[in-house]
Amino acid sequence: MRESVVLQNLRAQIAQIEGAGARHAVVPFGIDAIDQRLPGGGLATGALHEVAGSPDLADDASATIFLAGILARIDGPVFWCLRWRDLFAPALHLAGLRADRVIYVEAGSDANVMLAMEECLRHPGLGGVVGEIGKYSTTASKRLQLAAEGSGVAAFVFRRASKVEQSVEGTAAMTRWRITASPSEDLGIPSLGRPRWQIALERVRGGNPHAWIVEGCDATGRLGLSSALVDRPAAAEDRQVAA
Amino acid sequence: MRRVASVYLPHWSTDRLRRKTAKSPPDGGDTLSPTIPLVTAIPDHGRRIVAAVDAGARALGITPGMTITKARSFAPELAVVDAQPDADVDGLRRIALWAGQRYSPIVAPDAPDGLWLDITGCASLFSTEAALLKDLHRRIAAFGVAVQIAVADTAGCAHAVARHVPAGRPVTIEPGDHRKAIALLPIAALRLEAGIVEGLRKLGFERIEQLIGTPRGPLAKRFGRTLHRRLDQALGFAPEPIEPIFPEHLPRARRGFMEPIATPEAFARVIGDLVADAVDQLGRVGKGARRLDCYFHRVDGQTQVIRVGTAAPSRDPKHLSKLLAAKIETVEPGLGIEAMTLVVSLIEPMAARQGESLESLGKRGPDLAALVDALANRFGGRNVHRMMPQASAMPERSAATAPALDTARDAGWDDDLPRPARMLARPEPIEVIALLPDDAPRLFVWRGKRFRVTQGDGPERLHGEWWRDGGVEGEQPFAVRDYYQVETMSGGRYWLFRAGDGENPSTGSMRWFIHGAFA
Numbered sequence: 001m002r003e004s005v006v007l008q009n010l011r012a013q014i015a016q017i018e019g020a021g022a023r024h025a026v027v028p029f030g031i032d033a034i035d036q037r038l039p040g041g042g043l044a045t046g047a048l049h050e051v052a053g054s055p056d057l058a059d060d061a062s063a064t065i066f067l068a069g070i071l072a073r074i075d076g077p078v079f080w081c082l083r084w085r086d087l088f089a090p091a092l093h094l095a096g097l098r099a100d101r102v103i104y105v106e107a108g109s110d111a112n113v114m115l116a117m118e119e120c121l122r123h124p125g126l127g128g129v130v131g132e133i134g135k136y137s138t139t140a141s142k143r144l145q146l147a148a149e150g151s152g153v154a155a156f157v158f159r160r161a162s163k164v165e166q167s168v169e170g171t172a173a174m175t176r177w178r179i180t181a182s183p184s185e186d187l188g189i190p191s192l193g194r195p196r197w198q199i200a201l202e203r204v205r206g207g208n209p210h211a212w213i214v215e216g217c218d219a220t221g222r223l224g225l226s227s228a229l230v231d232r233p234a235a236a237e238d239r240q241v242a243a
Numbered sequence: 244m245r246r247v248a249s250v251y252l253p254h255w256s257t258d259r260l261r262r263k264t265a266k267s268p269p270d271g272g273d274t275l276s277p278t279i280p281l282v283t284a285i286p287d288h289g290r291r292i293v294a295a296v297d298a299g300a301r302a303l304g305i306t307p308g309m310t311i312t313k314a315r316s317f318a319p320e321l322a323v324v325d326a327q328p329d330a331d332v333d334g335l336r337r338i339a340l341w342a343g344q345r346y347s348p349i350v351a352p353d354a355p356d357g358l359w360l361d362i363t364g365c366a367s368l369f370s371t372e373a374a375l376l377k378d379l380h381r382r383i384a385a386f387g388v389a390v391q392i393a394v395a396d397t398a399g400c401a402h403a404v405a406r407h408v409p410a411g412r413p414v415t416i417e418p419g420d421h422r423k424a425i426a427l428l429p430i431a432a433l434r435l436e437a438g439i440v441e442g443l444r445k446l447g448f449e450r451i452e453q454l455i456g457t458p459r460g461p462l463a464k465r466f467g468r469t470l471h472r473r474l475d476q477a478l479g480f481a482p483e484p485i486e487p488i489f490p491e492h493l494p495r496a497r498r499g500f501m502e503p504i505a506t507p508e509a510f511a512r513v514i515g516d517l518v519a520d521a522v523d524q525l526g527r528v529g530k531g532a533r534r535l536d537c538y539f540h541r542v543d544g545q546t547q548v549i550r551v552g553t554a555a556p557s558r559d560p561k562h563l564s565k566l567l568a569a570k571i572e573t574v575e576p577g578l579g580i581e582a583m584t585l586v587v588s589l590i591e592p593m594a595a596r597q598g599e600s601l602e603s604l605g606k607r608g609p610d611l612a613a614l615v616d617a618l619a620n621r622f623g624g625r626n627v628h629r630m631m632p633q634a635s636a637m638p639e640r641s642a643a644t645a646p647a648l649d650t651a652r653d654a655g656w657d658d659d660l661p662r663p664a665r666m667l668a669r670p671e672p673i674e675v676i677a678l679l680p681d682d683a684p685r686l687f688v689w690r691g692k693r694f695r696v697t698q699g700d701g702p703e704r705l706h707g708e709w710w711r712d713g714g715v716e717g718e719q720p721f722a723v724r725d726y727y728q729v730e731t732m733s734g735g736r737y738w739l740f741r742a743g744d745g746e747n748p749s750t751g752s753m754r755w756f757i758h759g760a761f762a
Contacts, residue, residue, distance in 0.1 A: 057760040058735025061664040065762030068664075077611060084668075088759060089630035089642045090656040091664040095762075099631055099655065103611075103647045105618050106626040116618055123614045181734035181762075183697065190683065192700045192728055195736060195762055216762050219658065 011039070011206055024152045027074055031214070031225050034199075038175070039206040043070060045128075046152035047174035048145040052162035054180055060160060062197050063179040065095045065217050067130055067156055072096030072221030074154060076127030081105040081116040083132060083160075096221035101127065110134055114144070121147035121155055128154040134161070142172040176203040182213050194224065244418050246366075247485070248376065248394040249401035250342075250358040250383065252335075256295035257281045258388040259334050260324055265387075280318050283326035284311050294326040298389065331355060338383070340490050346379060348536040348548045348588065349487040357405070359398060359485045361546075364573070367623060376413035395421045398485065399477030403432035403451075425477050426452040433473040439466045451477075484544040494528070494587045496520035503542050503579025507571045510539075510580070511564075514571075517585035518564045524587075531556025531593030537567050539574050540582040547574050551620045554648045555612045556593040562613050566620055615647045632656050636708050637724075638758070639666065660703070661728055663738045663759030670740070670756035677755070679745050683727045687739065689757050694731040701727030704744070723750040728761060736761035 024046030028035045035041045043049060051067055053060035064087065071078050078101050080087065085106055093099055105120075107113045110133045117131040121144065131144075136157065148155040157173065159166070164178075182196040195216035201209055215224035252258065260283070261275050275281055280299035284291040291311040300321065305314045315321055335352040342360060343350040346368075349361035362375060369375035376392055383390040393404035395416035407428050408414050416424045425432065428451050431440050443466070448454055451474070454462075459471055475481035489495060496517040504510065514537060525532060533556055539547045549570040557563060574580075619627045625644075632655060633643035641656065656662070677684035683699025707722030726740045738759040743751025 056733070056735055057665055058731070058733075058737060061736070061760035062762045064664040079614075086665055086668060088638075088663055088666040090632075090638075090660075090662040091762070093656050094658065094662060099629065102629065103615065104628055104630060105622060106628075107622050108626075112622065116622065119617055119621070120614060123610065125610075181736065183732070183734040184730060186698065190699060192698055192730055192736070196734060197762075 014206065024149075027070060027154070030222055033225065034201075034212060034214075034223075037201060037207055037210050038204060043154065044174055045074065045154040046149050048141060048148050048155045048157065048172065050141075050157045050159060050171060050173040050176040052159040052166075052176075052178045054178070055161045055163060056181075059180045061091075062181050062195070062216070063158060063177075065091065066177070066179045066197065066199065066223075067158060068092045068095040068097040069217035069221035069223065070154075070156075071128045071130070072217075074127040076101075076125060078102045078127045079105060079116075079120040079129045081107050081113045081120070081129070081131040083108060083110065083113060083134075087132075094219065095217040096219055110136065114140055117144060117155065117157075118147050121151055121153055124151040124153065126151075126153045128156065130156045130158055132158045132160050134159070135166075138170045138172065145172040145174070171203070173203075174205050175201060178202055194218075199223075245361065245363050245396060246372065246394055246418070247396070247398045247401045248360040248362050248379070248392060248413075249353070249398065249405040250360065250379070251391040251393075251402075251405040252356045252358075252383070252388055253391065253406075254295070254297045254301075254389045255335070255356040256283050256326060256331050257297035257300075259331060261297075262387050275322055275324075279320055279322050280305070281322045281324065282311075282314060284323050285326045285328075291323075294328075328355070336488065338386075339488055342379070343487070343489070344588065346375060348538070348550050348586075349485055349546055351485050351488055353402075357402070361485050361487075361548075362394065373413070373415060376415065380413050395424065397421050397477055397479040398483040399433070399473065400425050400479075402434065403428050403477060407432045422455075422478055426450070426455065430454065433470075433477060435470060435473060439470060442466060482544050484546055487538065487546060487548075489586045489588070493590065494521045494524035494530075495585060496524075497582065497584045499582040500580070503581050505576040505579045510571050510574065510583075511568045513583050514567045514585070515560070515564050517583060518560045518567070521585050521587050522558050522560045522563070525558050525590065525593075528590075529592060530590040531558050532563060532587045532589070533591050534587070534589035535563060535567060536586045536588045538584040538586070539576070539580045540584070541576070542578050542581050545577070549573060550588075552589075552616070552624060553612065554615045554619065554646065556591040557612065557616075558593060559613075562616070565613075566616055569617065569620060612648060619647070636705055638662065638705070638726075661700075661738075661761065663761045666738075666759040667757065670758045673739065673755050673757050675739070675755040677741075681725065681745055683729055684739060684755065687729075687737075687755065687757070689737075694735075694737070696729045697732055699727050699729040701725065702741075703727075719749075719751065721750050726758070 024044060026040040026042035026044050028042035051063050053063035072095055080102055082104060089099055105116045107116045113131045113133050117129050120129040144155055178200045180198045182198045184196045185193045187193050196213055197216055198211060198213050200211040217223060264275050280303060281297045282300050282305060283294045285294045293305060293307050293309045293314050295307060296305050303317045305317055311323055332354050339350045339352045339358050342358060347360050347362045347365040351359045353359050366372040366375050369378060376394060380390060380392050391405050392413040393401045395401040396418055400416060400421035403425050404414050404416060430443050430448055430451060454474060463471055472481055476483040498513055534552045536548055536550050551566040615627055627647045628644040629647055630642045631645040633641060635641050674688040675684040676686045681702050683701055685696055687694050702725035705724045709720040723744045724740045724742060728736060729739060730736050737757055739755060739757050741755050743753045
């Protein structure tokens with residue numbers, strides 16, 4: 001008990017020194033199992049987060065909607081910086097991110113996407129900024145993290161077609177996620193149920209990695225955790241502790 | 244790299260008269276019929292001579308300088324109108340101002356029958372240089388004015404090619420090719436006095452090529468310095484500035500410097516001053532700036548310009564200065580800038596606003612206009628946009644771009660139609676195993692990878708828009724697509740379709756395509 005209090009104090013002190021998380025609001029997922037793993041009980045605004053799919057287009061699509069769902073639950077205009085136009089706006093609308101909230105910036109290259117993101121992040125009052133890039137350096141992540149801290153805007157770097165081994169590079173991002181599609185429940189009729197994703201929290205500042213299987217966003221951008229799935233994360237946790 | 248377009252209006256005087264009388268016929272009701280040759284006349288030592296001819300008159304052999312009496316002997320029905328040189332120049336100026344609004348900030352009339360456009364860096368507004376020139380050509384031709392256009396690295400070369408290479412479309416001399424392009428043109432293309440051209444012809448000089456290879460000394464002695472100045476201008480060795488013109492009524496500010504300046508910091512300071520002046524003028528007339536052109540006049544006579552646009556009228560000096568300052572790096576100061584001019588080239592009404600009270604300062608929404616402007620000026624106005632619903636049966640056309648600050652439209656797509664988060668720019672063909680006519684595929688191969696389908700949903704049948712002439716429907720007016728959502732072993736969801744309804748070949752080729760991926 002005493003030990004955990006000491007640890008908590010230390011964590012609070014570190015958070016204060018790092019200057020992140022403490023000053024800005026957090027966006028909870030509304031699922032306890034996930035929120036309690038995140039410092040502050042949700043995704044910190046005013047910080048940089050990394051999200052990746054995989055080289056598989058379906059996984060990138062899942063990651064897209066994962067992001068859209070988070071942004072749907074934050075107020076304010078959203079800037080989505082792209083290299084080229086393969087994002088289909090009606091799908092964001094279906095996840096609760098309405099068309100009148102999003103402004104797209106087609107920047108053409110990774111370097112330009114980062115320039116556009118930094119420019120956006122200097123403007124306080126936005127709901128969020130997403131940048132889709134292939135590769136970026138630790139230095140770039142630091143710059144974006146600082147810019148996000150300054151304005152209090154939630155920043156997301158979406159690493160397109162990112163391979164698993166790419167995630168070993170250092171980053172200044174607050175969290176790093178990898179979203180992959182997971183087989184959905186068989187309804188027994190020729191129809192598709194709610195999609196399922198494996199969302200892996202690969203890195204979090206002030207916390208431990210973890211993975212969950214969730215049901216994809218509903219029309220308000222909320223993830224679901226069906227009863228059939230509740231046991232599985234627990235099993236995953238046991239494995240992790242054992243490892 | 245500088246790119247200059249020269250616009251040549253070969254029959255400007257007569258085209259202008261025809262256009263004018265067609266719009267408002269003179270009291271006599273005498274419009275100028277397009278079938279009757281037309282010339283303009285000026286008095287010369289007690290007789291009248293031809294000043295300008297139209298295409299019909301030229302075809303009959305009538306040339307400027309001929310007496311009217313002689314011209315009438317070629318064509319008795321000839322229409323003769325008194326020349327109005329002032330009105331011609333005035334009309335040219337108006338076209339230049341129009342082109343200045345639309346194509347490039349540096350535009351000047353090139354009396355008596357042409358225009359200069361410095362289109363350096365302006366091509367991106369039309370995506371390519373060729374598209375810009377095509378648009379310019381098409382619009383001037385639509386005025387009913389004959390036009391020839393050429394673009395090259397130097398003004399002299401563009402001028403020569405526009406006048407001596409008759410082509411029905413704009414002629415582009417690729418960067419670096421101007422020497423090659425003018426080599427074969429006649430000496431007269433160099434804009435020399437008739438006497439010099441005649442003298443050179445007597446010496447055996449016909450084409451510019453010959454002139455380039457000949458020692459300069461003797462020629463310069465005989466014909467003066469103009470000859471080689473014109474040659475050097477065409478070859479790009481001597482500067483040939485274009486002095487831009489601006490509409491009189493637009494707010495503008497100018498600063499000249501005792502000593503030329505060349506550093507970005509100095510430019511930024513001057514821009515601040517100029518913007519403050521311009522904003523002051525805008526405030527007095529109740530307008531806001533939509534576009535600013537800042538001209539840098541170099542000591543060598545060249546003019547460079549940076550143009551920025553705003554998404555909404557603005558009178559905020561800080562914001563406008565920032566937009567301009569972001570583009571300073573594109574200015575090449577050379578030996579220095581001796582003067583700077585700021586012209587607010589597009590203005591829109593803007594009401595006076597009350598200053599902010601203390602309470603409103605804290606809870607103000609984000610200043611989207613400022614951010615959108617900054618992004619649009621860096622990445623291009625078309626690349627900062629919203630996606631809005633557009634009524635269309637084909638999914639790829641159901642989302643259309645809209646201006647970034649446009650929120651007026653009702654936003655929303657159907658909530659119950661599944662749509663993929665990632666859509667391929669164009670559907671890619673896939674190999675499938677599926678039961679006809681309407682089962683979802685069991686297996687598909689895309690980009691060399693096999694995907695085993697575990698579950699599927701569909702079809703959603705979409706009919707092409709048969710009333711369209713282009714796109715898919717252009718080739719196949721009764722196009723049908725049957726869309727299926729499928730889930731693969733790994734859980735990935737894809738959007739596949741079959742072109743055609745599975746029975747009737749006129750509805751499509753029955754081939755399968757992948758169009759996107761779902762979450």
